[in-house]
Amino acid sequence: MERVLIYYSLDGHTHFLAEQAQKLLGCDVYRLQLAKDYPSKGFAKYYTAGRNTVLRFPHTFKQPLPDLSRYEVVILATPIWAGRVCAPMYSYLKQAEFAHKDLYLIANCSGGDVSKCFSIIKNMKHDGHVRGEISFINPNEATFGSDSARLKAFCDAVLLNESFQ
Numbered sequence: 711m712e713r714v715l716i717y718y719s720l721d722g723h724t725h726f727l728a729e730q731a732q733k734l735l736g737c738d739v740y741r742l743q744l745a746k747d748y749p750s751k752g753f754a755k756y757y758t759a760g761r762n763t764v765l766r767f768p769h770t771f772k773q774p775l776p777d778l779s780r781y782e783v784v785i786l787a788t789p790i791w792a793g794r795v796c797a798p799m800y801s802y803l804k805q806a807e808f809a810h811k812d813l814y815l816i817a818n819c820s821g822g823d824v825s826k827c828f829s830i831i832k833n834m835k836h837d838g839h840v841r842g843e844i845s846f847i848n849p850n851e852a853t854f855g856s857d858s859a860r861l862k863a864f865c866d867a868v869l870l871n872e873s874f875q
C-alpha cells in the first residue's frame with residue numbers, strides 16, 4: 711500500500727512531527743510551500759495568518775502539487791490557526807482530490823480545541839474516507855519523549871490501515 715504524508719508548517723512543529731512520522735511509516739513526504747510565505751514573527755504573522763484562515767484566503771504554492779494517483783493512503787498534517795485548519799492547508803484541500811483514498815489527519819496546536827479543524831476537513835473532503843485523527847501540542851524534540859508513544863500508535867494504525875481515534 712502506497713502512502714504519502716502532506717503537511718504545511720510555519721514554525722517547524724509540524725515539520726518536526728512529519729520527520730518523526732516518516733521514520734515510522736517509511737512513506738513519501740511532501741511539504742506544502744507557499745509562493746509567498748507568512749512572516750515568521752510579530753503582529754503581522756498572527757493578524758494576517760489568522761485573518762486569511764477565517765476568510766479562507768486562496769493561496770498559491772511554490773511547486774506543483776503532488777500527484778496522488780499512486781497513493782492509496784494520504785496523511786495530512788496541519789497547524790491549527792484561529793481554531794481551524796490553517797489557510798495554506800485549506801487552500802490545498804480545495805484543490806486536492808482524494809477519491810477512493812483513506813485519509814489520516816494530524817493537527818498541531820498550542821493547546822486549543824482541534825475538533826473544528828477535523829470537522830472542516832471531513833465536511834469538505836467527502837471523496838476521501840477519514841480513518842483516523844490525532845493532535846499534538848507544539849511537538850518538538852523536548853516534547854517527543856511524551857508524544858512518541860502516541861505517534862507510534864497512530865502510525866501503527868496507518869500501517870495496518872485501521873481506524874484510529
Ligand SMILES: Cc1cc2nc3c(=O)[nH]c(=O)nc-3n(C[C@H](O)[C@H](O)[C@H](O)COP(=O)(O)O)c2cc1C
Binds near residue numbers: 723819821
Ligand atoms: C496565526 C496563528 C494562529 C494560531 N491559532 C491557534 C489556535 O486557535 N489554537 C491553538 O491551539 N493554537 C494556535 N496557533 C498555534 C499553532 O497551531 C501551533 O503553534 C502549531 O504547533 C504550529 O505549527 P507549525 O510550527 O508547524 O507552524 C496559532 C498559530 C498561528 C501562527
